[in-house]
Amino acid sequence: MSLSRRRRNTLVLGLAMAIRLSVTLLAVKTTDGSSADQQDGVWIAPPAARTAKNPVRPTQQGLKEAGELFEQVCSSCHGPKGAGDGTLGKVLTPKPANFTDAKRMNRATDGELFWKMTNGRGPMPSWQQLPETQRWELVNYIRTLTRRAHAPEKADSETK
Numbered sequence: 001m002s003l004s005r006r007r008r009n010t011l012v013l014g015l016a017m018a019i020r021l022s023v024t025l026l027a028v029k030t031t032d033g034s035s036a037d038q039q040d041g042v043w044i045a046p047p048a049a050r051t052a053k054n055p056v057r058p059t060q061q062g063l064k065e066a067g068e069l070f071e072q073v074c075s076s077c078h079g080p081k082g083a084g085d086g087t088l089g090k091v092l093t094p095k096p097a098n099f100t101d102a103k104r105m106n107r108a109t110d111g112e113l114f115w116k117m118t119n120g121r122g123p124m125p126s127w128q129q130l131p132e133t134q135r136w137e138l139v140n141y142i143r144t145l146t147r148r149a150h151a152p153e154k155a156d157s158e159t160k
Contacts, residue, residue: 043094043116043121045109045111045112045115045116046115049111049112049114049115050109050111050112050115051109051111052109052110052111052114052115053110053111054110054111054114054136054139054140055136056133056136056137056139056140058137058140058143058144062137062140063137063140063141063144065134065137066134066137066138066140066141067141067144069134069137069138069141070082070138070141070142073127074138076088076089077089077092077096077123077124078096078097078098078099079096081100081145081148081149082098082099082100082142082145082146082149083098083099083100083149084096084097084098084099085098092122092123093122093123094122094123096124099142099145099146100145100146100148100149100150101146102146102149102150105142105143105146110136110139110143113139113142114135114136114139117135117138117139118135
């Protein structure tokens with residue numbers, strides 16, 4: 001698939017996500033979390049999903065493309081760095097996942113992240129319309145957000 005075609009598909013998916021999110025925001029109470037599903041905040045993937053292995057090895061190209069996709073369709077809720085602080089995410093209940101939270105991300109398996117992305121829940125849309133490989137590449141990219149958030153600051157190369 002050519003890059004321009006892939007970008008066009010991504011833009012179409014982004015528009016579909018914006019429409020779906022708008023409809024979801026109208027249907028979900030975002031201030032008081034009235035449904036039990038929204039109140040408990042616990043979202044557990046089935047055991048088979050949790051143990052699913054990521055068949056896609058991270059590559060520079062795959063991470064780059066997944067980063068562009070994340071920016072286009074995920075960052076409005078999850079934030080540009082994945083901290084769950086996106087513009088739309090600030091008004092959602094439950095709040096979007098914070099992919100920079102090392103404790104949370106160390107507990108989450110790749111299969112669980114893939115399953116949640118595929119199925120969605122509440123204001124989180126289902127992304128099953130994305131090709132399976134793209135969803136696994138997004139899982140690989142999401143893993144980089146945790147590492148980036150906790151990477152030590154680069155020391156100043158100039159010494160005094």
